[in-house]
Structure formats: C-alpha cells, structure tokens
Amino acid sequence: MTTTLPRAQLPAPVRTPPPRSRAQRVSRWQIYLPLGLYLLFTLVPFYWMLVFAFRPRGSDSLLPWPITFDNFATVWTGMGFGVFFQNSLLVGVASLISTTVIALSGGYALARYSFRGRQLFLVAMLCTQFIPGAMMLIPLFEIFRTLGLVNSLWALVIAETVFQLPLSLILISGFIRNIPVELEQAAWVDGCSRLRGFFAVVLPMLRPALIAVGSFAFIHSWNNFLFALMFVSEQEKFTLPVGLAFTIGEFSVDFGALAAGGVVAAVPVVLVFAVIQRYLVQGMSAGAVKG
Incomplete structure (x- = not known):
C-alpha cells in the first residue's frame, strides 16, 4: 500500500545555482x-x-x-596661515551660498517651466564646461578692474560662482524633474502659493542635491589657485593655495612648513567629504537621471 504525503509535507526541491562563466569566476x-x-x-x-x-x-x-608641532606654529603665526585660512573660508562659504541660491532658482525654472530656448540654454551651459578658466582671466580682470573689485575677495567669490553655476544648474534641474509635480499641485489645492509649496514640498526633498552642489562649490573655491593668484595681490588677502606657493623660496624650500601648510589646507576638505559623502553620491546620481 502506497502512502502519499500531503503537499505541505513534501520536501522542497533543491535549486542548484547555474554554473558561473569564466568572466564571473574572479578570485579575490x-x-x-x-x-x-x-x-x-x-x-x-x-x-x-x-x-x-x-x-x-x-x-x-x-x-x-x-x-x-613646531612646523604648524611656524606656518600659522610666522607665515600668516591663520589669515589665509580665514580668507579661504570666507571665499568658500560665500561661493557656496551664492552658487546654491542661484542654481536653486534657475534649476527650478528649467525643470518646471517650458519656454522657448530652454534646450539651447542647457546646451550653452554644457558648452561652458569645456572652456578652461585660464582663457577667461583677461576678460574677468578687465570686468573686475572696471567694477573696482581687483584685489578684493569678492572678485574670487564672483568668479567661482560663475564657473560653478552651469554644472550646479544641470544637477538641481535634473533632481527637481524627478520630483513628481503632482505633489506641488496637491499643495496648491490645499491653498499654498507656488512659493510656499516649493518651500514646503520641493525644498525638503532637495537636501542631497543641495549638499552636492554646495560641497562642490566650496571645495573648488577652497582649492582654486589661479583666480586667487591673478585677482589678489596683497598678502593679507591671499588664500591658502597662494600662501602655500609663497612658502617656496627662490633658493631654498622649508619642507616642514610646506607640509604643515598642506595639512592645514587638506583637513577641512577631508572632513567635508567624510561628513557628506553619502549625500554627495545620492545627489550626483539623482541629478544625472533624466526625468
């Protein structure tokens, strides 16, 4: 007499994984x-x-x-790196704020409004990324000389903002396209204006994109050497990269002081990346997807 087990008590079939190809069999x-x-x-x-x-x-x-720590004491007090650090921090924070605010407003307009010439504008923004900053030194210098901004830290802020805006606009506009417009429309139905709906619905979702854009603007302005060298001539207005260059003498180099200044210049950038790296990857990947 043959007994059959209930379906629930039957042993589950053993599934053997498919054999891996030679390309998949990679040793550690x-x-x-x-x-x-x-x-x-x-x-x-x-x-x-x-x-x-x-x-x-x-x-x-x-x-x-x-x-x-003698080398750090030498560069911080004897060579004026305390002043250079403050100048770099001022330029970096000001560039971060100006780039983020302008890119946020422009990116929202590119993502939510349809107007004639929008695609041409995006292509023009992309094309500016192929222009080296050295080619714009003479036009920028003439503009800043006319405005009386030569030998001023605000000239560095304006130049950094101009060069960081194209990529920042593209990133934020791509991120906003991925946010459903129905969320804003629901806020409008509830009585919110477009501005209030933007701050209540869209802005909280833009945190990764804003962190990515702001961090790129800060780090680029912190590390930029060319603009600071060309537009600033007084030593008390030097930034850290220019200050590091002036530690190299004509006939000798104080390697200890130069290395200590490099550590002072590198620590803020490393800390920024350590804190925001997860937001940075998220903001870059989301802004690169076409909605």
Whole structure:
C-alpha cells in the first residue's frame, strides 16, 4: 500500500545555482590587488606630507617620531596661515551660498517651466564646461578692474560662482524633474502659493542635491589657485593655495612648513567629504537621471 504525503509535507526541491562563466569566476586577489596598488599609490604622498609636517627639522626618519608641532606654529603665526585660512573660508562659504541660491532658482525654472530656448540654454551651459578658466582671466580682470573689485575677495567669490553655476544648474534641474509635480499641485489645492509649496514640498526633498552642489562649490573655491593668484595681490588677502606657493623660496624650500601648510589646507576638505559623502553620491546620481 502506497502512502502519499500531503503537499505541505513534501520536501522542497533543491535549486542548484547555474554554473558561473569564466568572466564571473574572479578570485579575490584579482580584485583586491589592483585596488590595493591604487590605494598605495594614492596614500603615499599623504603619508610623506604627514611625515614632513610632524617630524623635527633636520630629521630623516621614515616615521614622524618624536612628534613635533613646531612646523604648524611656524606656518600659522610666522607665515600668516591663520589669515589665509580665514580668507579661504570666507571665499568658500560665500561661493557656496551664492552658487546654491542661484542654481536653486534657475534649476527650478528649467525643470518646471517650458519656454522657448530652454534646450539651447542647457546646451550653452554644457558648452561652458569645456572652456578652461585660464582663457577667461583677461576678460574677468578687465570686468573686475572696471567694477573696482581687483584685489578684493569678492572678485574670487564672483568668479567661482560663475564657473560653478552651469554644472550646479544641470544637477538641481535634473533632481527637481524627478520630483513628481503632482505633489506641488496637491499643495496648491490645499491653498499654498507656488512659493510656499516649493518651500514646503520641493525644498525638503532637495537636501542631497543641495549638499552636492554646495560641497562642490566650496571645495573648488577652497582649492582654486589661479583666480586667487591673478585677482589678489596683497598678502593679507591671499588664500591658502597662494600662501602655500609663497612658502617656496627662490633658493631654498622649508619642507616642514610646506607640509604643515598642506595639512592645514587638506583637513577641512577631508572632513567635508567624510561628513557628506553619502549625500554627495545620492545627489550626483539623482541629478544625472533624466526625468
């Protein structure tokens, strides 16, 4: 007599995974070895910068021991890096605010309004990304000289804002296109104006895009050397990149002071990336998708 088990008690069929192809059978060393070499190539300059910054002068040790902060004291007080740091911070924050505000308003107009010449405007914004900043030095200098902004930090803010706006407009407009317009329309039905609906519905969803745009504007202005060198001539208005260049003398170089200044210039950028990296990736990927 044959007994049949109920359907619920039948053993589940064993599913064997399909065999992987040769392209999929990649061993670990084929992944980690190139990544490790790339990481080593990237971190070795930073290691030497830290070694020169923290080891005593005259030492040729491969390790920064005993640790000394004399080089930092020299560059911060003796070479005026405290003033350079304040100037770079002022230019970076001002460029961040101006770029974000202008790109937010322009990106909303490009994403929500249909007008003649919109595609041509976007193409023109893209084309400006292929123009090197060095080609615009003479026109910008003439404009700033006419406006009386030469040897002023505001000239750096304006120049940085102009060069950061095209990419920022494209990112924010692409991000706004991915936000359903029905959400704003629901707010309008509830009695909100377009401006109030924007602040209540759209702006909270734009946090990753705003962080991405603001961080790019801040870091680019923080690291920019060409504009600060050409538009500013007084030492008390130098930014950190220009101040670092002037630590190199004609006949000698203080490597300890130069490395300490490099650490001072690099730490804010590293901290910014460490804090916002997850928002940065999200904002870049969302702004790159066409809605």
